[in-house]
Amino acid sequence: MLLGPSLGVSAILFSLGVAGVLLRRNAIVIFMCIELMLNAVNLSFVALAQQLGREGQVIVFFVMAVAAAEAAVGLAIMIAIYRHKSSVNVKEINLLRG
Amino acid sequence: MSGTEAVFWFFAAVAIISAFLCITRRSPVASALWLVSTLFALAAIFVLLDAHFIAAIQVLVYAGAIMVLFLFVIMLLNLGRAGPTDMLGWAGRLVMFAVGALLVVELWVLVRIVPAEELQLPTGAMVQLTEQEGAVRVISEPLFRGFLVPFEITSILLLAAIVGAVVLAKRKL
Numbered sequence: 295m296l297l298g299p300s301l302g303v304s305a306i307l308f309s310l311g312v313a314g315v316l317l318r319r320n321a322i323v324i325f326m327c328i329e330l331m332l333n334a335v336n337l338s339f340v341a342l343a344q345q346l347g348r349e350g351q352v353i354v355f356f357v358m359a360v361a362a363a364e365a366a367v368g369l370a371i372m373i374a375i376y377r378h379k380s381s382v383n384v385k386e387i388n389l390l391r392g
Numbered sequence: 393m394s395g396t397e398a399v400f401w402f403f404a405a406v407a408i409i410s411a412f413l414c415i416t417r418r419s420p421v422a423s424a425l426w427l428v429s430t431l432f433a434l435a436a437i438f439v440l441l442d443a444h445f446i447a448a449i450q451v452l453v454y455a456g457a458i459m460v461l462f463l464f465v466i467m468l469l470n471l472g473r474a475g476p477t478d479m480l481g482w483a484g485r486l487v488m489f490a491v492g493a494l495l496v497v498e499l500w501v502l503v504r505i506v507p508a509e510e511l512q513l514p515t516g517a518m519v520q521l522t523e524q525e526g527a528v529r530v531i532s533e534p535l536f537r538g539f540l541v542p543f544e545i546t547s548i549l550l551l552a553a554i555v556g557a558v559v560l561a562k563r564k565l
Contacts, residue, residue, distance in 0.1 A: 296400055296441060298503045303404045303437070305499030307411050307430070313492030314415030317485060319478040322420050322466060326427050329458065330411055333434055336450075338502070340443045344518050345507050351443050352534050358453050359546045363553035365458045369465045370560035376469050377563070383478060 300341035307334035321375070321382040325368050332361050400440050407433035416479075421472045424462050431455045442518040444527035 307330060314327030336354045343350025372382055379386055407430050414426035431454045438447035466472055479485060522530055535543055 296397070297505070297507075299397075299400065299404070300437065300441060301502040301505060302500065303407065305502055306408055306496055308499065309492040309495040310408070310411045310415055312495055313488050316488045316491060317415060317479055319480075320420060320471075322462065322469075322471065323415075323423050323478070326420075326423055326462060327415060329454075330414065330427065330430065333431065333454070336446075337434060337437065340438050340441045340446055342507070343443065344441045345512050347513060348518070348521065348530050349534055349538070351446050351531055352539050354443070354446050355449070355531060355535065356539075356542060356546060358449060359550065362453060362458055363549055365461055366553050366557045367560065369461055370557040372465060373469065373561045382469065382471065 295345075297341050297345055301338050304334045304338040304341070307331075307337065319384050321372055321384050321387070322369075324384065325365065325372075329361060329365070332357060396440060400437060403433040403436040403440075406430075407437070418477050418479075419472065420466045421463065424459060424466065427462075428455050428459050431459070442522060444522060445531050448527075 311327045311331035311334060314330065315324050318324055318327065336357055339350045339354045339357070343354075375387060376382055410426045410429040410433065414423050414430060417423045417426060431450060435447045435450040435455070438444075438450060480488065518530075525533070
């Protein structure tokens with residue numbers, strides 16, 4: 295059975311995604327790390343679906359749809375920010391800082 | 393170790409190493425390409441876990457559409473060159489990898505999860521279901537019966553995302 299190993303791989307990938315979000319300042323790379331985390335969760339859904347029924351796979355389908363919407367809107371925001379700041383470095387995006 | 397397990401561990405190693413390279417490469421394009429490699433390895437693992445349709449749309453939607461969108465924006469904003477590094481300093485890196493390692497230790501309890509006996513399907517049930525109904529029907533049957541309302545809400549969400557992306561990226565309305 296691959297359930298335990300799959301959940302372990304999922305845990306490692308999720309932690310790498312979190313480390314990436316904390317480590318990087320390039321907003322586009324941060325977005326890619328978020329995609330990495332979503333994929334890690336998808337892996338655990340699919341692994342559990344093998345044992346508990348196909349509904350887990352349907353949830354993965356929804357996660358992918360939401361990830362696609364999130365990527366489209368997020369990247370549009372990146373373009374809008376780049377137009378104002380000429381940079382996507384999150385250090386320089388501090389308009390809301392007091 | 394059986395053949396399936398050997399293949400699983402090979403693709404697991406590919407996924408983890410690519411993910412590590414994805415978060416450490418300086419150039420965003422290199423990061424994106426390593427992420428594509430991770431996504432392909434995950435698609436292979438999905439096949440091993442009897443999720444054939446999910447594996448197919450992982451390649452089509454994630455590795456195809458979403459990553460092309462990322463690369464397109466990187467090229468559009470002309471960020472492809474490896475500039476000065478955007479990572480934190482050495483102290484910050486050590487702290488962040490410590491946080492990541494701590495998270496792995498915390499999540500490691502998942503590895504020992506055993507689903508309750510009465511919830512578990514008999515061994516090979518998903519394979520049998522896929523053989524009976526076909527890979528697409530395994531998903532579409534619950535999707536269009538039990539999950540019909542979430543499915544329709546997703547379509548509205550995607551419409552809102554399309555409109556939102558156009559509005560945000562447009563120079564002047």
